[in-house]
Amino acid sequence: MSTITASALLAFSIALPFGPVSLMCIERSLASGATRGLACGAGASTAHGVFATLAITGTNAVAAWLSGWQSTVHLLSSAILVLIGLRLLLKTAAKPAVVTTSTGRFADYAAGLMLALTNPATVLPYLALAGSGVFIDQSGLLTLAATVTGVLLGSTACYATLSGSVWALKDRMPRSFLLRLNLLAGPALIVMGLHMALAT
Numbered sequence: 001m002s003t004i005t006a007s008a009l010l011a012f013s014i015a016l017p018f019g020p021v022s023l024m025c026i027e028r029s030l031a032s033g034a035t036r037g038l039a040c041g042a043g044a045s046t047a048h049g050v051f052a053t054l055a056i057t058g059t060n061a062v063a064a065w066l067s068g069w070q071s072t073v074h075l076l077s078s079a080i081l082v083l084i085g086l087r088l089l090l091k092t093a094a095k096p097a098v099v100t101t102s103t104g105r106f107a108d109y110a111a112g113l114m115l116a117l118t119n120p121a122t123v124l125p126y127l128a129l130a131g132s133g134v135f136i137d138q139s140g141l142l143t144l145a146a147t148v149t150g151v152l153l154g155s156t157a158c159y160a161t162l163s164g165s166v167w168a169l170k171d172r173m174p175r176s177f178l179l180r181l182n183l184l185a186g187p188a189l190i191v192m193g194l195h196m197a198l199a200t
Contacts, residue, residue, distance in 0.1 A: 002146070003143060003146040003147055003150060004146050004149055004150035004153070005150065007052070007148075007149070007150025007151050007154065008150040008151070008153045008154030008157070009154060010150075010151070011045075011150065011151040011158075012154040012155065014125045014126075014155070015044070015045075015048065015154070015155040017121065019121050020084065020115055020119060020189060020192075021040065021041070021044045021112055021115055021116055021119065021159070022162055023189070024037075024040050024111065024115065025037040025040050025041050025112075025162050025163050025166075026162065026163075026166050028040050028108055028163075029163040029164075029166040029167045029170075030166060030167075030170055033167060034163045034164050034166075035105065036108050037108075037159070037162070037163030037166065037167070038160055038163045038164075039105040039106075039108040039112070040109065040111060040112035040159070040163075041112060041155075041156060041158075041159020041160060041163060042109055042112065042156060042159070043109040043110060043111065043112025043113030043114075043116065044112040044113065044115065044122070044155065044159060045151075045156040045159065046113050046116075046152075047113055047116035047117045048116065048122065048126075048151050048152065048154075048155040049148050049151050049155075051123060051126035052126060052147060052151040053144070053148055054126070056143075056144050056147060056148075078193040078194065078197035079193065079197075080114060080115055080118055081189045081190070081192050081193030082189070082194065084115070085186045085187065085189030085190035085192075086186070086190065089186035089187070089190075
């Protein structure tokens with residue numbers, strides 16, 4: 001199996017579990033189209049590429065350094081989750097119908113990037129791989145490029161599949177689906193963020 005294929009499968013499996021980024025991709029895709037959900041996913045994929053690069057180039061040293069910032073990362077991540085949850089609830093209260101969002105694709109990309117950068121579910125798998133020594137013999141420039149390329153392709157494929165599937169099924173969903181999703185997701189994200197902050 002090639003390095004790109006192996007890295008793509010690894011990143012796909014890391015991005016696959018449903019979490020805040022997936023929820024944001026679904027919300028953006030339903031409200032404003034698949035490209036908006038994909039922009040959010042592309043931001044998250046960039047974070048995957050950053051962590052893969054750090055894991056390869058720094059291995060155990062990077063893992064130790066990032067572990068020292070674990071509390072800060074958790075607090076920042078919890079704050080972002082709470083803010084996103086509040087935003088979903090406020091938007092639902094103000095506009096209880098499915099409407100397009102006013103932010104652009106760059107804002108969606110930045111939101112996905114920041115959420116993934118501060119999400120322990122994204123950080124910890126790469127920290128674990130760095131600490132395990134899996135990447136120690138992969139410090140060559142070509143191997144680094146192939147690995148990061150695979151990670152970007154795999155994570156992007158995961159979010160693209162999610163966004164495209166949601167958009168394709170949009171017409172079969174009740175018009176109140178996004179409203180219900182926001183009413184469920186908002187409190188869930190707030191609780192998740194508060195739990196993360198208290199556990200720090």
